[in-house]
Amino acid sequence: MVSDLKNEIIDIKKIRKDFPILKSTVHGKPLCYLDNAATTQKPMSVIDSISDYYKQKNSNIHRGVHFLSEAATKDYEGARTTIKNFINAASEKEIIFTRGTTESINLVANTFGRKFLGEGDEVIISEMEHHSNIVPWQILAEEKKFKLKVIPINDDGELLMEEFDRLLSPAVKLVSLIYVSNSIGTVNPVREVITKAHQKNIPVLIDAAQAVNHFPVDVKELDCDFLAFSGHKIYGPTGIGVLYGKENWLKQMPPYMGGGDMIASVSFEKTTFNELPYKFEAGTPDIAGAIGLGKAIEYITNIGLDKIAAYEAGLIEYTVGKLKEIEGVKILGNPAHRAGVVSFVVENIHPHDIGTFLDFEGVAVRTGHHCTQPVMDRYKIPATSRASFAFYNLKEEADILVNAVRKVIEVFK
Amino acid sequence: MDAELRELYQQVILDHNKSPRNYRAMEHHNHDAEGYNPLCGDKIRIYLYIEDERIKDISFQGSGCAISKASASIMSSILKGKTVEEAEQFFEKFHNLITGRLSDDPAREDLGKLAVFEGVKEFPARVKCASLAWHTMLSALKEEKEIVSTEHE
Numbered sequence: 001m002v003s004d005l006k007n008e009i010i011d012i013k014k015i016r017k018d019f020p021i022l023k024s025t026v027h028g029k030p031l032c033y034l035d036n037a038a039t040t041q042k043p044m045s046v047i048d049s050i051s052d053y054y055k056q057k058n059s060n061i062h063r064g065v066h067f068l069s070e071a072a073t074k075d076y077e078g079a080r081t082t083i084k085n086f087i088n089a090a091s092e093k094e095i096i097f098t099r100g101t102t103e104s105i106n107l108v109a110n111t112f113g114r115k116f117l118g119e120g121d122e123v124i125i126s127e128m129e130h131h132s133n134i135v136p137w138q139i140l141a142e143e144k145k146f147k148l149k150v151i152p153i154n155d156d157g158e159l160l161m162e163e164f165d166r167l168l169s170p171a172v173k174l175v176s177l178i179y180v181s182n183s184i185g186t187v188n189p190v191r192e193v194i195t196k197a198h199q200k201n202i203p204v205l206i207d208a209a210q211a212v213n214h215f216p217v218d219v220k221e222l223d224c225d226f227l228a229f230s231g232h233k234i235y236g237p238t239g240i241g242v243l244y245g246k247e248n249w250l251k252q253m254p255p256y257m258g259g260g261d262m263i264a265s266v267s268f269e270k271t272t273f274n275e276l277p278y279k280f281e282a283g284t285p286d287i288a289g290a291i292g293l294g295k296a297i298e299y300i301t302n303i304g305l306d307k308i309a310a311y312e313a314g315l316i317e318y319t320v321g322k323l324k325e326i327e328g329v330k331i332l333g334n335p336a337h338r339a340g341v342v343s344f345v346v347e348n349i350h351p352h353d354i355g356t357f358l359d360f361e362g363v364a365v366r367t368g369h370h371c372t373q374p375v376m377d378r379y380k381i382p383a384t385s386r387a388s389f390a391f392y393n394l395k396e397e398a399d400i401l402v403n404a405v406r407k408v409i410e411v412f413k
Numbered sequence: 414m415d416a417e418l419r420e421l422y423q424q425v426i427l428d429h430n431k432s433p434r435n436y437r438a439m440e441h442h443n444h445d446a447e448g449y450n451p452l453c454g455d456k457i458r459i460y461l462y463i464e465d466e467r468i469k470d471i472s473f474q475g476s477g478c479a480i481s482k483a484s485a486s487i488m489s490s491i492l493k494g495k496t497v498e499e500a501e502q503f504f505e506k507f508h509n510l511i512t513g514r515l516s517d518d519p520a521r522e523d524l525g526k527l528a529v530f531e532g533v534k535e536f537p538a539r540v541k542c543a544s545l546a547w548h549t550m551l552s553a554l555k556e557e558k559e560i561v562s563t564e565h566e
């Protein structure tokens with residue numbers, strides 16, 4: 001139940017002060033940022049860590065014996081440890097820095113996929129995947145002649161688990177699944193999916209881009225083989241992300257890109273690759289980005305992911321309830337477990353018109369297909385308006401959204 | 414409502430959005446084209462019946478925002494009866510208008526009904542919405558077809 005007590009789960013006043021952008025105004029109205037699924041805002045500690053790195057420690061890592069290089073390496077590797085602890089990985093070897101979820105999935109496709117997928121094989125994804133978990137597999141499927149199988153969803157926006165059971169044939173070599181849908185908000189039963197896949201020795205990749213920012217994610221408990229997420233969706237900088245992989249898989253996989261840092265020795269006759277995780281980190285990485293991501297994770301860990309989940313659940317429930325009261329508003333899906341996202345359509349008003357009107361009320365939402373065109377096709381709509389929440393959002397902001405939607409409807413009457 | 418927003422969503426635009434003119438499939442057309450805006454998922458199909466270099470009939474169907482629907486509707490009512498050459502000139506004028514490049518154009522006065530789209534230039538993200546129908550019309554002009562009739566399909 002939503003009660004005003006929810007505001008006491010976390011110290012929202014103090015938290016909002018940590019995010020400088022939340023003080024800004026848009027078209028003369030206070031910013032009401034409800035586009036967190038696209039990217040989240042950054043707390044001061046993250047912003048400071050990036051400028052401090054450039055001001056005080058800028059140098060390349062893993063190369064110099066000099067003071068600055070050692071300091072930068074220590075911070076970069078420290079961030080890796082923070083991430084390892086955050087998702088409860090067995091070791092730092094299992095944490096690979098990438099540019100984001102998209103690159104993490106492409107890395108698995110291009111290394112695991114190239115080695116283990118071939119003609120006659122199958123890869124299972126779902127109807128609610130983000131394009132980044134569809135297209136890399138399609139590209140590779142064309143080359144390697146394997147098939148892509150899709151778990152359908154029901155009207156509520158939930159996976160049809162009977163269909164998944166049916167798809168789990170001996171030909172399946174990988175299941176790659178979104179944890180939380182970025183267009184519907186569904187939290188998928190990934191634990192169950194992983195257990196079922198593992199009973200048939202099929203590895204599972206989880207796209208956790210919209211999960212790690214909303215509730216605790218423990219890779220040991222999930223037992224997933226791979227997990228991908230983006231720094232910028234978890235209050236960190238853009239340009240940095242993570243691929244977690246079980247050491248046993250990573251060891252067997254060929255490198256992704258070739259270059260500096262990923263090698264142990266190079267001669268023109270033979271090159272030996274570096275140990276994990278460096279085998280997958282060719283070239284100079286986004287050092288400042290990794291450090292910033294580490295700080296972001298420290299920030300939310302200090303608040304507590306359990307508390308964040310409880311607070312956001314209250315906000316979401318409140319928003320869904322209020323939007324449902326408006327005549328002509330339809331919410332996309334009705335999943336039993338929802339996190340972060342509420343997508344909706346308004347009768348006879350296109351989402352882009354809604355988006356422009358909301359903007360003038362200071363409300364930032366995303367309108368469009370959210371990189372999930374198969375979901376739009378499934379519901380036979382071209383686009384939705386999507387409000388997505390973070391723990392710094394207020395119940396009052398949900399009210400601003402709801403009132404703004406009512407205003408648009410009035411204008412279009 | 415905010416003045417800038419009012420300028421974008423003029424009453425005329427809201428009216429055309431609500432009851433678009435020439436919104437139908439045309440059975441006997443000799444030109445058509447489909448326009449798609451991948452960014453917003455907007456789709457439109459334009460039908461033309463051209464005889465002696467003149468647009469005898471024009472209609473459209475599709476889904477889109479108020480700006481794109483009103484744009485298609487107003488375009489269809491302007492172009493009906495115009496020559497192909499005039500249609501191309503209108504396209505030019507319209508495009509300059511919504512991208513804010515019309516200020517010194519001496520032909521400003523004969524914008525007619527198109528003038529309601531001037532507000533679009535303040536919204537760069539919406540220029541594509543306003544111009545989708547026009548681009549589609551241009552490609553339909555170029556794409557000559559056998560006369561198609563749904564009855565014979």
Ligand SMILES: Cc1ncc(COP(=O)(O)O)c(C=O)c1O
Nearest residue numbers: 100101102130132182209210230
């Ligand atoms: C569920 C999901 N997967 C993948 C991505 C892609 O993330 P990125 O663009 O940071 O690589 C997104 C971002 O929109 C997402 O929401």
